[in-house]
Amino acid sequence: MAITKDLSINEVVAEYPQTVAVFRNYGMGCFGCAAARFEDIEQGALAHGIDIEALLDDLNKVV
Numbered sequence: 001m002a003i004t005k006d007l008s009i010n011e012v013v014a015e016y017p018q019t020v021a022v023f024r025n026y027g028m029g030c031f032g033c034a035a036a037r038f039e040d041i042e043q044g045a046l047a048h049g050i051d052i053e054a055l056l057d058d059l060n061k062v063v
Helices: 009-015 017-025 041-049 053-062
Strands: none
Touching: 009 017, 009 041, 017 053, 041 053
C-alpha cells in the first residue's frame, strides 16, 4: 500500500495529485483547509465520518 492513514492529506495530494478526486468524492475538500496541513488521513476521515479503510482502498487504487 503506497498510501497509509498516518500520511498527511497535503503530503498525499502533493505526491499523488490524482488523489484529489478521491478525497472530493468522499466529501473531503480539504485542500484549502488549514487543518489539511497538519491532519493525517485518519484524522480527516474521522472528522468527516468516513470509513478509513474504504478511503485508503480508493486512494491506493488511483496510485
